[in-house]
Amino acid sequence: MRRILMDKPIVEIDGDEMARVMWHWVKERLIEPFVDLKVEYYDLHIKVRDETNDQITVKAAEAVKRWGVGVKCATITPNAERVKEYNLKKEWRSPNATIREILDGTIFRAPILVKNIAPAVRFWKKPIIVARHAVGDIYSGTGLRFEEPGEAEIVYRSISGKEVRVKIGSFQSPGVIQAYYNINKSIENFARAVFRYALMVSMDVWFAAKDTISKVYDATYREIIAKVFEKEFIEEFRSRRLNYYYYLIDDAYARAVRSEGGFIWAAKNYDGDVLSDMIASAFSGSLAMMTSELMSPEGHYLAEAAHGTVQKHYYRYLRGEKTSTNPTAIIFAWAKALKRRAELDGLEDLEKFAQVLMDATVKTIENGVITQDLSKSVNQANITVVDTETFIEAVKKNLVKELEETGLIW
Numbered sequence: 336m337r338r339i340l341m342d343k344p345i346v347e348i349d350g351d352e353m354a355r356v357m358w359h360w361v362k363e364r365l366i367e368p369f370v371d372l373k374v375e376y377y378d379l380h381i382k383v384r385d386e387t388n389d390q391i392t393v394k395a396a397e398a399v400k401r402w403g404v405g406v407k408c409a410t411i412t413p414n415a416e417r418v419k420e421y422n423l424k425k426e427w428r429s430p431n432a433t434i435r436e437i438l439d440g441t442i443f444r445a446p447i448l449v450k451n452i453a454p455a456v457r458f459w460k461k462p463i464i465v466a467r468h469a470v471g472d473i474y475s476g477t478g479l480r481f482e483e484p485g486e487a488e489i490v491y492r493s494i495s496g497k498e499v500r501v502k503i504g505s506f507q508s509p510g511v512i513q514a515y516y517n518i519n520k521s522i523e524n525f526a527r528a529v530f531r532y533a534l535m536v537s538m539d540v541w542f543a544a545k546d547t548i549s550k551v552y553d554a555t556y557r558e559i560i561a562k563v564f565e566k567e568f569i570e571e572f573r574s575r576r577l578n579y580y581y582y583l584i585d586d587a588y589a590r591a592v593r594s595e596g597g598f599i600w601a602a603k604n605y606d607g608d609v610l611s612d613m614i615a616s617a618f619s620g621s622l623a624m625m626t627s628e629l630m631s632p633e634g635h636y637l638a639e640a641a642h643g644t645v646q647k648h649y650y651r652y653l654r655g656e657k658t659s660t661n662p663t664a665i666i667f668a669w670a671k672a673l674k675r676r677a678e679l680d681g682l683e684d685l686e687k688f689a690q691v692l693m694d695a696t697v698k699t700i701e702n703g704v705i706t707q708d709l710s711k712s713v714n715q716a717n718i719t720v721v722d723t724e725t726f727i728e729a730v731k732k733n734l735v736k737e738l739e740e741t742g743l744i745w
């Protein structure tokens with residue numbers, strides 16, 4: 336059998352627990368038989384991070400910068416329990432935070448749609464992808480409680496010694512204040528990552544805030560994003576018949592519910608936090624039907640599943656039980672990374688393979704062969720709930736059939 340060729344590698348970042356087990360099943364059973372897979376491999380297993388004092392995480396992120404495309408398995412973010420469980424030197428920080436910091440990337444969360452799971456909003460036919468600016472605002476804000484009557488102001492003291500003062504208010508009774516900030520450069524990079532990603536998936540972009548009320552803070556966001564769009568992206572958007580829209584955030588919520596979906600919703604940090612969880616559960620109710628992609632302002636790309644390591648299932652697996660853990664988001668992460676590699680390197684067969692792999696997975700679920708997590712949300716009479724390996728075999732059957740029909744393999 337002919338295997339599909341690659342040119343440059345993708346960066347493979349391995350992880351922990353049940354996600355890691357599924358990771359290798361997917362790679363060995365659904366990809367390697369068909370693709371002459373080239374990877375640069377980094378093992379972020381919790382013990383390897385511990386042994387290398389977490390330098391392996393930094394190296395993996397740098398490799399993604401070097402090669403432009405990576406795929407990451409879920410990893411344990413250690414807490415006190417994990418330190419005991421794995422006998423670790425310390426509570427290493429979240430690898431995702433380290434990687435996001437090095438790549439200065441924005442996270443895009445996209446639901447995987449199947450016909451037999453109806454979204455909670457009946458108008459939605461296409462995905463709504465949430466892009467969250469995961470930097471600053473209330474997540475690095477400062478709060479203050481006051482008891483006595485008094486007044487408050489914001490003072491900005493620049494290094495040249497100039498002071499700018501703005502009055503917040505005068506108060507007669509106890510209350511609370513919060514201050515937060517963002518950096519123009521970070522907002523610009525967020526805008527670039529969003530517009531780049533939109534061109535990659537051919538979707539319109541919405542950005543929503545409340546600049547009628549927040550006349551300095553939200554207005555700055557609005558201005559910077561519009562400027563990046565007009566200076567760097569407008570022509571390519573026009574030629575691809577794509578658009579960028581700014582909406583007031585309450586208007587955006589109302590429009591989104593009446594829409595068919597099919598756009599990227601760029602959101603400030605807090606809005607994106609709330610919105611992404613709502614969108615995830617409104618589309619399918621399972622974290623295993625959601626991908627997470629990181630795009631840097633330079634176009635470096637990392638795909639992963641939105642779910643974690645699925646710890647509880649892993650302990651059952653270790654006891655020798657068959658688990659019905661859903662590998663869909665992991666399959667999509669691999670496929671999306673291969674697709675990105677193929678687009679960058681102009682490899683048509685690889686691009687087609689990636690699409691066929693995603694289609695075969697969707698088809699398997701639509702044929703009623705599903706894992707346990709979907710049993711309540713699937714809206715169909717004849718379903719077969721299977722364990723993970725049986726599900727992967729069913730995907731493989733559909734994949735082979737489709738690959739033969741399209742002439743990609745013979």
Ligand code: NAP
Pocket residue numbers: 408409410411412413431622623639640641642643644645646647648659660661662708
């Ligand atoms: P989780 O691994 O996402 O799992 C939470 C629960 O969601 C599971 O117990 C399971 O529910 C369900 N679930 C998640 N993925 C599933 C799948 N593919 N198929 C079927 N069911 C699935 O989150 P967690 O238990 O909070 O975290 C476990 C570890 O993952 C932690 O150490 C955390 O640090 C890490 N984590 C890593 C990432 C990442 O690297 N991107 C993200 C989140 C968490 P049932 O048990 O009810 O079946």
Ligand code: MG
Pocket residue numbers: 608609612
């Ligand atoms: Mg949240």
